[in-house]
Amino acid sequence: MSNSMSCFGYCNDCEEIHELPSSLAIPHCHALMAQLSMHKRIDFDVPLEASDPRLSTDMLYSKMRGRMFGILVCEDEHGKEVILRAFSSRHNGVWNVAGWVPPLVDEHAFVATVERGNLDIHPLTDLIDTLPKESKEWYLKLAERRLVSHGILAKLNALYQFHNFNRETRTLEQAFQLKKGIPVGTGDCCAPKLLNYAAIHGLKPLSIAEFFWGKETASGHRIEGNFYASCEEKCQPILGFMLCQGKQVVTD
Template identity: 30%
Template sequence: MAARFIAFDPQPSADPLPERFPSPFRPGTPHPLAERAARALRAWLEANPEALDPARFRGRFGGKMFGVLVVREASGRLGYLQGFAGAFGDRRVVEGFAPPTYDVPAFEALWTGGSATIRAWDRRIAALRPAVEAGDHRAAAELETLILAQRSYSQALHQDIYATYRIVNARGERADLPALFAPLPPPGGAGDCAGPKLLAAALAMELTPVAMAEFWWGGPPPAGGRQHGVYYPACRGRCAKLLPFMLEGIDCEPAPDVGLGQVPDDAPRVVYEDDDLLVVDKPPGMLSVPGRGPRRRDSVEYRLKARANPDAIEAAVAAQSKSKPPAGSEARTAAGPRLDQLWPRLVHRLDLATSGLLIAAKHREAYVALQRQFSSRQIGKRYVALVRGPLPDALGEGGEIELPLARDLDDRPRQKVDRREGKVARTRWQLLAHEPEHAASRVALYPHTGRTHQLRLHAAHPEGLDAPLVGDLLYGYGEGARLMLHAERLTFLHPTRGEPMELRSPCPF
């Protein structure tokens, strides 16, 4: 067993103990005891920079997620375990840290042998490609056979590797990794995050989990989205189904519904309205469109529909939940139109945490015309943001950022920079002012494309501004009461009259 129980010295009083195990999916500052343990691990990392993987922490990119788990011995003594995600090169077991959740000898035998076999297939496939490109039909048939055989072998290998994982919960029950993620296969790295490794070690050592914290150490990954020393909740992609099972038998807080805020009953404020469209000012913490489930129904679009259809909204919600005809169908149920058939409808969206201007169409003709303007990038958008720290002089007074973005399937709703599979994303920016009193810079952002989280990731990434938005829980440090990003101005052509329109919402920060 590589994990080591590290006792607190001095021991904390009973007062700071949480009543329930805090949800590992809660963002922001962890429980004070977990923060104390994390400070101790950070101090060790600073004092021993060469102990783990020196090359990883020297470059501009490539840190590592670390974690601590506060635990209690049967005697009542409090301490913590420490762990890290994945491996350090070929080092999967490091003395003093939580070991992998799999049987290490069995895993390494499969991994080493399987990797060698797959590499041998890769060489045979590469050797056949020139003949295939030259039109050799026999080589093409052989290549197809090899590719199918390699794929079948790889799938079987993954199943054998999954079988080496020992996923146990606090009740002593065991689950197979594929069963937890069924019907989809487990995502890459499932079971290898710091959180599952720490919980597995604590249960194996018969220690009672009390609180957990995970933080990033070192430069960001090439895909961006991580900042040195910042606490992060457990990832959704790999851990959303794994950790709840492991915590069964422990009194644990439910996972939070992150980001939903208390918004005024009269929100959103109408900035402009005529017979064809509405432009409204969305507050932060309010969804643009309804999400899944009744709790996430309240949104800008839902409230606009309720205002316009006060007598039909409840019946429309009931009809929507009972029956949903194929997309594009306008058929009504016996109870009347469904919620998604009522007008007005938003033509675009803002992130939950972002405030500012949104356009809603009141009828199909206006909706189609406005959508066409968005698709052809004829609509002008200006955002105002506060980014962390003074921008370096080398960046100048403005410029353009072009970093392709893709969904991070292992950690939704995050996006990532992906130069192979990502979609083109382009942002023009302009420095408005340095604000030393806020340790920030005020910038204007002009998105040429409209990718999810584009402005947030373009600001945070080292190849963008390298300055996360103030208050950004996903890509920055999460400080302050809100995300400092506001959609200040929209310019477009009126959908029926064709005249130029310009709407503004003063920045609230």
């Protein structure tokens, strides 16, 4: 991972790449790694007797494997350093954890949308399982299920609101700069969570770094303790908008 360009994206508005360096954030990431290693849970800000068993790091070494963690170094309006931290997606099903930035989406609205969608998807799946494979009706019901699934995904995407440092807000569809399908989970990674929180709270971003923690991925492409740039598929297409500060690019 390049220290000078770990988080970047093309901005359609400015027609240039906005980026954020990683050097200032890396020592804070090492400190976070030490805390994860020592406490073996992510709610290490509370006493052990008050900890939530779901927030143990044991699940990161299970068949579910590890996940990304990130640190964003910011500056408030008084010039005071502010350190934000995030974990990607959900931790063992938990969306919000004290001491970590929240997700971009309201978890209750997300879960409710999924549950309503399941009421349409599951009966179709059950029906498809009873039909002769490759029959005309089988193909028709597969197509119907695909349309329903796309509709549910569109409703989920509509729940996400992205903010940047120009005090602008856009939907996921508006912020995603590539003219192609939006991958599932876009907006749930560390960088979008961190930048969105900073933008909402009037914090100036200075440096960001993300590292992998837990059992290495099945492909071996991500290994515990290693730093990685924001992902190309989900993050880079939205980071150009999120990092926009009126053509101001932060450099080391």
